[in-house]
Amino acid sequence: MSGTFTGNQGLRIEEPLIFELDSPGQSAVDLPEPPAVENRLGAAERTEPIGLPGLTEPEVVRHYLRISQKNYAIDAGLYPLGSCTMKHNPRLNEKMARHAGLADLHPLQPQSTVQGALELMDFCAEWLTTLTGMPGIALSPAAGAHGELCGLMTIRAALEDRGDARERVLVPESAHGTNPASAHMCGYKVESIPADDRGRVDVAAMIDRLDDKVAAIMITNPNTCGLFENYIVRIADAVHDAGGFVYCDGANFNAIVGRVRPGDLGIDSMHLNLHKTFSTPHGGGGPGSGPVVLSEALAPFAPVPYVVRDGDGFRLVEHIGDSDNKPYGRMKGFHGQFGVFVRALSYMLSMGSDGLRQASSDAVLNANYLKSRLEDLLSVSFDGPCMHEVLFDDRFLKDTDVTTLDFAKAMIDEGFHPMTMYFPLVVHGALLMEPTETESKAALDQYADMVRSLAERAKAGEAEMFKEAPKLTPRRRLDETSAARNPVLRWADRSEGS
Amino acid sequence: MRYLPLTDADRQAMLAEIGVAAIEDLYKDVPADALLDAPVDLPSHKGEWEVERIIGDLAAKNLGASSVPSFIGAGNYRHHIPASADHLIQRSEFLTSYTPYQPEVSQGTLQALFEFQTQVSLITGMEVANASLYDGATACAEAAMMACRVTKRSKMILSGGLHPHYIDVTATNAKYLDLNVINAGVDPNRDEPAHLAGLVDEETACVIIQNPDLFGRVRDLSALADACHEAGALLVVIVNEIVSLGALKSPGEMGADIVAAEGQSLGNGLSFGGPHLGLLATKEKFLRQMPGRLAGETTDVDGKRGWVLTLSTREQHIRREKATSNICTNSGLCALAFSIHLALLGETGFTKLARLNNANAVLLADKLDAISGVEVINDTFFNEFTVRLSKPAEPVIETLAANRILGGVPLSRFYPKNDAVTDLCLVTATELTREEDMDALSSALSEALA
Numbered sequence: 001m002s003g004t005f006t007g008n009q010g011l012r013i014e015e016p017l018i019f020e021l022d023s024p025g026q027s028a029v030d031l032p033e034p035p036a037v038e039n040r041l042g043a044a045e046r047t048e049p050i051g052l053p054g055l056t057e058p059e060v061v062r063h064y065l066r067i068s069q070k071n072y073a074i075d076a077g078l079y080p081l082g083s084c085t086m087k088h089n090p091r092l093n094e095k096m097a098r099h100a101g102l103a104d105l106h107p108l109q110p111q112s113t114v115q116g117a118l119e120l121m122d123f124c125a126e127w128l129t130t131l132t133g134m135p136g137i138a139l140s141p142a143a144g145a146h147g148e149l150c151g152l153m154t155i156r157a158a159l160e161d162r163g164d165a166r167e168r169v170l171v172p173e174s175a176h177g178t179n180p181a182s183a184h185m186c187g188y189k190v191e192s193i194p195a196d197d198r199g200r201v202d203v204a205a206m207i208d209r210l211d212d213k214v215a216a217i218m219i220t221n222p223n224t225c226g227l228f229e230n231y232i233v234r235i236a237d238a239v240h241d242a243g244g245f246v247y248c249d250g251a252n253f254n255a256i257v258g259r260v261r262p263g264d265l266g267i268d269s270m271h272l273n274l275h276k277t278f279s280t281p282h283g284g285g286g287p288g289s290g291p292v293v294l295s296e297a298l299a300p301f302a303p304v305p306y307v308v309r310d311g312d313g314f315r316l317v318e319h320i321g322d323s324d325n326k327p328y329g330r331m332k333g334f335h336g337q338f339g340v341f342v343r344a345l346s347y348m349l350s351m352g353s354d355g356l357r358q359a360s361s362d363a364v365l366n367a368n369y370l371k372s373r374l375e376d377l378l379s380v381s382f383d384g385p386c387m388h389e390v391l392f393d394d395r396f397l398k399d400t401d402v403t404t405l406d407f408a409k410a411m412i413d414e415g416f417h418p419m420t421m422y423f424p425l426v427v428h429g430a431l432l433m434e435p436t437e438t439e440s441k442a443a444l445d446q447y448a449d450m451v452r453s454l455a456e457r458a459k460a461g462e463a464e465m466f467k468e469a470p471k472l473t474p475r476r477r478l479d480e481t482s483a484a485r486n487p488v489l490r491w492a493d494r495s496e497g498s
Numbered sequence: 499m500r501y502l503p504l505t506d507a508d509r510q511a512m513l514a515e516i517g518v519a520a521i522e523d524l525y526k527d528v529p530a531d532a533l534l535d536a537p538v539d540l541p542s543h544k545g546e547w548e549v550e551r552i553i554g555d556l557a558a559k560n561l562g563a564s565s566v567p568s569f570i571g572a573g574n575y576r577h578h579i580p581a582s583a584d585h586l587i588q589r590s591e592f593l594t595s596y597t598p599y600q601p602e603v604s605q606g607t608l609q610a611l612f613e614f615q616t617q618v619s620l621i622t623g624m625e626v627a628n629a630s631l632y633d634g635a636t637a638c639a640e641a642a643m644m645a646c647r648v649t650k651r652s653k654m655i656l657s658g659g660l661h662p663h664y665i666d667v668t669a670t671n672a673k674y675l676d677l678n679v680i681n682a683g684v685d686p687n688r689d690e691p692a693h694l695a696g697l698v699d700e701e702t703a704c705v706i707i708q709n710p711d712l713f714g715r716v717r718d719l720s721a722l723a724d725a726c727h728e729a730g731a732l733l734v735v736i737v738n739e740i741v742s743l744g745a746l747k748s749p750g751e752m753g754a755d756i757v758a759a760e761g762q763s764l765g766n767g768l769s770f771g772g773p774h775l776g777l778l779a780t781k782e783k784f785l786r787q788m789p790g791r792l793a794g795e796t797t798d799v800d801g802k803r804g805w806v807l808t809l810s811t812r813e814q815h816i817r818r819e820k821a822t823s824n825i826c827t828n829s830g831l832c833a834l835a836f837s838i839h840l841a842l843l844g845e846t847g848f849t850k851l852a853r854l855n856n857a858n859a860v861l862l863a864d865k866l867d868a869i870s871g872v873e874v875i876n877d878t879f880f881n882e883f884t885v886r887l888s889k890p891a892e893p894v895i896e897t898l899a900a901n902r903i904l905g906g907v908p909l910s911r912f913y914p915k916n917d918a919v920t921d922l923c924l925v926t927a928t929e930l931t932r933e934e935d936m937d938a939l940s941s942a943l944s945e946a947l948a
Contacts, residue, residue: 015609017609017612017613017616018613018841019613019616024845025845025846026844026846027842027843027844027846027847027850028580028582028841028842028843028844028847029580029842029843029847029851031847031850031851031854031929032854034850034853034854034856034857034858035857035858035860035861036857037857037860037861037864038860039745039853039856039857039860040716040856040859040860040863040876040877040878040879040883041716041745041746041856041878041880042716042717042718042877042878043717043718044709044716044717044718044746044747044878045745045746045747046743046744046745046746046747046748046849047747048747048748048751049845050620050621050743050744050748050845050848050849051620051845052617052620052621052840052843052844052845052848053841053844053845054844054845054846054847055841055842055844057580057582057842060582060838060841060842061582061585061586063841064586064589064592064610064838064841065586065589067605067606067609067610068586068589068591068592068606069591069606070591070603070604070605070606070609071591071592071595071598071603071604071605071606071607072591072595072600072603072604073590073591073592073593073594073595074590074594074595075590075591075593075594076590076591079596081596081599084596086596087501088501089593089594090501092546092549092550094588094593095550096549096550096553097769098584099553099554099557100557100562100564100565101554101556101557101558101559101560101562102553102556102557102560102769102770103767103768103769104562104563104564104565104576104767104768105560105562105563105768105769105770106563106568106570106574106576106768106770106771106904107574107768107770107771107772108570108572108574108907108911109561109563109570109899109904110895110896110899110904112896112899112900113560113561113899113904114560114561114770115559115560116555116556116557116558116559116560117556117560117770119556119559120553120556123556127540130538130539130540131538131540142632142633142636142772142773143632143825143826143827143828144826144827145814145824145825145826145827146632146636146824146825148824149824153670153673153674156674176814176815176826177813177814177815177816177817177818177821177826178814178815178824178826180814180818180819181814181817181818181819181821181823181824182824183819184819184820184821184824185671185674185675185823185824186674187674187675187676188674190818190819227527228525228527228528229527230527230528230529232529233529233532256525256528258534258537258538259525259528259533259534260525260528260532260533260534261532261534261538264531264532265529265532273827275827279501281593281594281831282594282595282596282597282827282830283587283592283593283595283830283831283832283834284592284593284595284596284597284598284604284607284610284830284831284834285596285597285598285607285629285630285791285827285828285829285830285831286630286632286773286827286828286829286830286831286832287632287772287773287827287828287829287830287831287832288827289773303670304666318911319914321914321915322914328670328673329666329667329669329670329673330635330663330666330667330670331636331667331670332632332633332635332636332663332667332772333573333633333634333635333636333661333663333664333667333760333771333772333774334573334574334633334663334770334771334772334774335770335771335772336771336772337772337773338769338770338771338772338773339769339770339772339773340772340773342553345553346549346553348540349541349544349548349549349552349553350500350501350543350544350546350549351499351501351543352537352540352541352542352543352544353537353538353539353540353541353542354537354542354543355499355501355502355542355543356537357534357537357538358499358502359499359501359502361521362502362504362509364521364524364525365504365509365512365513365516365521365524366504366512368512368516368524369512369515369516371516372515372516372517373515384527385516385518385523385524385525385526385527387524408600409602412600412602412603417596417600417603418600423815437501437502437504438501438502438503439503440503440504440508441503441504441508441511441512443503470602470603473602473603474602474605474804475601475602475605475798475802475804476602476798476799476800476802477602477798477799478601478602478796478797478798478804478805478806479796479797479798479799480601480796480806480808482796482797483794483795483796483806483808484794484808484809484810484811487785487792487794487808487809488794488795488796489612489615489626489627489785489792489793489794489795489808490612490615490616490619490625490626490627491612491613491616
């Protein structure tokens with residue numbers, strides 16, 4: 001297919017950087033002449049040019065359309081990234097978030113003029129606390145990791161309130177990397193807990209490490225092996241008996257919404273990824289939203305701001321000094337990811353309590369169906385039913401000279417985004433697949449047939465095909481080593497004479 | 499249920515293939531008494547128009563900022579977003595993709611991020627920028643902690659002219675670490691850069707100053723940068739109105755070591771304060787201590803130019819507790835919106851937009867300054883400035899709001915217990931502020947102060 005004059009391949013069009021399309025002086029925005037007044041910029045006035053390129057609207061639109069076509073997306077196909085919950089993102093959510101009465105609100109308008117927005121935040125909070133069975137909530141964290149930090153800070157504030165800050169946080173080795181990083185940012189030492197041979201937290205090892213210096217355990221449930229931590233209540237009881245708290249990483253809440261309330265399991269604090277479980281789009285890496293639900297013991301320590309009902313209306317508590325509680329601080333500018341709250345509420349109202357319960361059931365059913373379609377050819381890491389994602393390891397590739405990475409790249413040529421690779425770290429060469437509930441049986445069957453075909457080809461000795469994959473993408477395997485060794489992180493004019 | 503493709507027949511067939519009788523069999527690891535046997539007590543599912551009605555009713559209870567004369571800024575600015583920018587970010591390929599972990603099927607997002615990093619580097623006058631953080635306040639906190647890692651010192655000095663939310667978020671982030679946060683305290687009357695220069699010592703990791711500051715003043719910070727560098731400290735410059743960089747010397751030109759900024763003004767609407775866009779830029783020599791994702795240029799096996807996420811050994815998924823930050827999800831789509839808006843504006847559009855903002859603010863300041871009971875306290879400003887009123891500002895702003903004018907931000911909103919700011923109000927003009935809006939504010943303000 002190579003060898004065209006332009007380098008283009010049919011609908012796949014080579015596109016330069018926006019800086020290489022510069023037509024100096026052009027602009028895609030027609031602006032009026034500024035009124036002729038003396039500026040008030042003083043000594044800080046800019047005198048040097050910036051170096052931004054000039055383009056017109058058709059050129060800019062074409063540029064972004066062309067580069068967009070080099071992306072895979074959930075709207076284009078099954079996106080089985082484990083622990084990422086790539087489910088359908090309803091367009092109704094986008095329409096609601098763009099409602100002028102919501103999108104066009106300034107966060108510092110007098111509160112009397114934004115009562116509907118405060119009510120919406122309260123409404124969203126009510127759904128999230130009811131679904132999790134937790135009485136308190138901090139809406140403001142901007143993403144999952146930010147929620148983890150918020151949850152841990154809430155725990156630390158509660159501990160310090162009783163004069164006992166403690167020193168360590170226990171983190172299972174299967175945890176997301178954000179967990180230990182968040183614990184570290186909260187001033188705690190991280191102690192790793194091994195997994196047992198069933199893919200769960202080794203309870204004996206955990207109890208062994210528990211003492212009066214342990215502030216919390218950070219547990220992911222369902223965990224990153226796609227398994228429910230069946231001893232969760234025992235774990236929570238043991239931690240509570242030792243005077244600590246239980247933080248739950250809620251990244252995998254999609255498996256249990258409407259079927260299990262984390263509050264019934266002894267969880268004290270848990271973040272929710274609205275951009276996973278509650279269908280708001282990932283946008284190529286964000287924005288997310290990571291509200292944290294809190295037990296009765298932790299609720300008073302939630303950060304500002306928060307919304308309270310005040311007679312017939314709603315009031316925003318923005319300052320620690322104005323609070324009747326003991327907020328530990330502030331996580332974010334203004335009031336949290338409001339536009340994401342609108343989208344999540346639109347989703348929750350659409351699904352209802354019945355639909356949310358059906359969604360989690362279907363997510364679990366789809367993952368188990370994939371497992372059952374693939375387990376004879378791939379190597380399932382742990383026995384028994386999985387939750388919303390299924391974990392395989394690379395034993396099935398033994399002696400084939402094909403790695404998990406090669407396998408993933410071959411999936412790309414087949415028109416699918418690969419699963420999560422090499423995570424969790426508790427198995428070798430992990431392949432973690434999360435189909436979500438928004439895939440049809442036909443889509444799952446096609447995916448399973450594709451994976452089976454690749455597994456058979458790997459076992460049949462076609463390693464060469466895997467090593468060369470992907471061949472059909474706008475770019476083939478990229479040299480990540482040299483990218484890191486000699487970082488080029490911005491465009492620079494390398495044309496002659498400059 | 500419009501988002502769930504499985505039919506009941508599918509479900510039965512799939513359960514049979516799995517070899518279980520019912521879905522409950524797949525939840526057998528859940529403690530029996532924690533498994534709910536019915537949906538939780540919340541309303542059941544709804545069609546699109548029912549959802550639209552419920553959310554529409556909530557929206558109708560608010561006063562949209564563009565539906566009335568509006569002069570509110572203070573870290574969140576009402577600018578015009580070109581139609582093509584909002585259209586392009588809603589392309590499925592951008593909107594519904596994940597973080598670009600598989601570069602061969604993510605070249606669109608990666609190229610856009612590389613362009614974004616270049617744009618941010620250019621306007622801030624810095625050598626490198628990351629692929630975004632959550633917002634300006636969290637970017638400020640990350641910059642503060644980064645400066646402590648770079649200098650191996652623990653004292654940070656925060657200007658009183660820094661947005662109060664940025665101060666609070668930075669102090670909160672430092673709270674449980676062994677870091678020493680010095681808050682210089684809010685004072686609208688002092689020469690802030692000179693004051694801060696006097697506080698820098700050999701233990702100082704960084705001085706954090708905002709330009710334009712909370713009161714709207716703009717300063718050349720070169721002398722403060724020199725004072726910092728002499729003491730081995732870094733200068734962190736905060737920009738929460740990014741459009742100002744079209745008219746102001748860049749922080750890099752003034753000697754900044756790290757720039758943390760709020761990028762909302764380009765491409766991103768008010769949205770009641772979020773989601774917004776944190777920007778972080780620095781010098782290349784500090785790159786290894788920079789938090790957040792980075793897109794980098796490389797080549798593929800055929801030698802063609804392409805982009806990948808790079809230097810991930812700084813990040814949590816590799817380094818875990820030794821990472822530079824816990825950040826994972828950032829503000830990707832907001833960064834794209836920013837980048838498209840800036841691409842649409844170009845050099846001439848961006849600088850002209852900035853001049854237009856400043857000129858409108860000058861017109862407004864002159865009109866307000868002429869009112870009895872109103873005094874503009876700024877000598878310099880970009881697109882917002884502070885007025886001293888003859889009455890406490892907050893009730894005046896409430897009165898204006900009751901008359902459908904969003905007149906500004908009383909500084910008591912940030913400092914409710916500080917008598918020094920009770921009569922101060924921050925007033926903003928952008929390219930969207932019309933002369934008739936200014937006149938409406940002038941007459942309403944005259945009346946309220948009479």
